[in-house]
Amino acid sequence: MARLRLLERDDAPLTARHFYRDDGTASSLTRSLVNAPDLLESFMPFLAQVYAEGSIDVATKELVVVRVSQLNACQYCLAAHRPIALDAGVPPELVAAICEEAPLAELPERERTLIEWVDRYVLDPASIDDELMARVLDYVRDDQLVELALVAGATQLLNHYCTAFAIPPPGA
Amino acid sequence: MTVTGFETAVEEGRCGERLWLYATYHCNLACIYCLTESHPGIANRRGLSSDLLLQLAREARGLGFGSLGVTGGEVFMLPDMAETLAELGSLLPTVALTNATLFTDRMLGRLEPLADLDVALQISLDSPDPLRNDALRGPENFAKVAEAVPKLVERGIDTRIATTVDDQSEDELERLCELHRSWGVSDDDHVVRGIVRRGRAAIEGMGSEPGPTDILPELTITADGAFLHPFAPTVRHGVTDLDLLVSRQVTPLSAAVRRFVGVVADQPVGTDAAATFT
Numbered sequence: 274m275a276r277l278r279l280l281e282r283d284d285a286p287l288t289a290r291h292f293y294r295d296d297g298t299a300s301s302l303t304r305s306l307v308n309a310p311d312l313l314e315s316f317m318p319f320l321a322q323v324y325a326e327g328s329i330d331v332a333t334k335e336l337v338v339v340r341v342s343q344l345n346a347c348q349y350c351l352a353a354h355r356p357i358a359l360d361a362g363v364p365p366e367l368v369a370a371i372c373e374e375a376p377l378a379e380l381p382e383r384e385r386t387l388i389e390w391v392d393r394y395v396l397d398p399a400s401i402d403d404e405l406m407a408r409v410l411d412y413v414r415d416d417q418l419v420e421l422a423l424v425a426g427a428t429q430l431l432n433h434y435c436t437a438f439a440i441p442p443p444g445a
Numbered sequence: 446m447t448v449t450g451f452e453t454a455v456e457e458g459r460c461g462e463r464l465w466l467y468a469t470y471h472c473n474l475a476c477i478y479c480l481t482e483s484h485p486g487i488a489n490r491r492g493l494s495s496d497l498l499l500q501l502a503r504e505a506r507g508l509g510f511g512s513l514g515v516t517g518g519e520v521f522m523l524p525d526m527a528e529t530l531a532e533l534g535s536l537l538p539t540v541a542l543t544n545a546t547l548f549t550d551r552m553l554g555r556l557e558p559l560a561d562l563d564v565a566l567q568i569s570l571d572s573p574d575p576l577r578n579d580a581l582r583g584p585e586n587f588a589k590v591a592e593a594v595p596k597l598v599e600r601g602i603d604t605r606i607a608t609t610v611d612d613q614s615e616d617e618l619e620r621l622c623e624l625h626r627s628w629g630v631s632d633d634d635h636v637v638r639g640i641v642r643r644g645r646a647a648i649e650g651m652g653s654e655p656g657p658t659d660i661l662p663e664l665t666i667t668a669d670g671a672f673l674h675p676f677a678p679t680v681r682h683g684v685t686d687l688d689l690l691v692s693r694q695v696t697p698l699s700a701a702v703r704r705f706v707g708v709v710a711d712q713p714v715g716t717d718a719a720a721t722f723t
Contacts, residue, residue, distance in 0.1 A: 286690035311693050
């Protein structure tokens with residue numbers, strides 16, 4: 274059971290009702306966030322931009338989202354983003370690997386390098402050295418890496434939020 | 446300093462020029478139709494400090510608000526309310542809603558400076574019948590009001606009576622009017638209003654649900670945030686309703702006003718002023 278009130282649209286603050294879908298529904302994450310509507314004025318557009326296609330494709334972003342969520346064992350974000358990753362074109366065997374259901378060693382070099390960078394960025398950022406940076410920058414530009422860092426950071430934030438407040442995953 | 450759109454919204458009748466301040470959710474009574482489930486044993490009193498009340502009032506004056514309303518809970522549960530009201534009244538015309546049950550002679554003495562200020566005390570009284578009034582509002586309420594009101598009037602303090610109507614008969618209301626007239630409170634200073642079906646009244650199935658244009662929006666600040674009007678920050682089963690919340694942020698007040706203006710710009714123009722409340 275969620276540790277925050279999950280507000281239905283009619284019970285939500287007036288300034289936050291536009292975050293609900295036209296049919297009045299919203300994810301349990303959104304229904305909890307609207308308890309603090311003021312920050313959502315900037316936070317929701319920020320999230321939308323961070324997760325949308327930018328300087329780098331959505332599939333790569335979702336790869337990062339799912340991996341970070343796996344590292345943080347966030348049931349909500351894994352349930353929400355595994356289907357999104359597949360829809361974005363991430364191969365099922367790649368999703369399985371980053372969710373530790375298959376060996377990472379069999380991933381293509383690009384994905385393996387990105388996952389290594391994500392793992393260290395989340396778990397031990399001080400361990401990211403020049404050698405790893407150079408390898409990552411063989412596959413993405415520096416501005417793209419900045420964008421992936423923001424994706425990883427936003428996901429980490431939501432992982433902690435959803436886990437701490439026991440936000441029910443989609444379909445639960 | 447102004448917030449773009451506030452004064453225009455007032456001029457267009459989209460909102461009132463009064464700022465409401467919920468000083469506390471604590472109360473020494475437990476009225477059966479209370480919007481906020483206030484009662485003597487409330488665990489989380491959620492008060493606004495005197496400093497914060499004054500800070501908000503100063504900012505409100507600068508933003509173009511024309512008056513203040515102070516309510517609760519029972520505002521005189523806060524120990525320095527008499528002096529705070531005097532300071533608020535020196536900033537803007539102020540009305541404070543009270544049950545008048547804490548007006549000892551000492552308290553009446555502390556209230557005397559209000560006579561020289563634009564401060565009104567609006568006292569709740571629901572029936573000329575002591576037993577019936579007290580059944581709605583609490584033991585000995587009638588006797589305390591009957592004792593306090595003439596003393597306030599005698600001291601020159603602007604005193605009003607507010608009656609919340611449930612199923613009182615016309616005869617009963619007429620007798621109530623005779624009573625407040627006998628205390629020196631004119632008909633112009635007697636407000637009669639219906640029960641709003643929110644808070645404890647909703648749980649009890651009392652009153653009527655207000656329509657979207659029935660209550661004029663008047664920015665209302667509580668410890669839980671800023672709300673659309675003074676009937677909005679209601680509590681049910683200990684949980685504050687958020688459906689009419691417009692902002693969690695209340696300082697600076699301009700942030701809440703900006704969001705309030707954004708909300709009222711999308712609302713139909715109200716047909717009933719906050720006279721229903723004051």
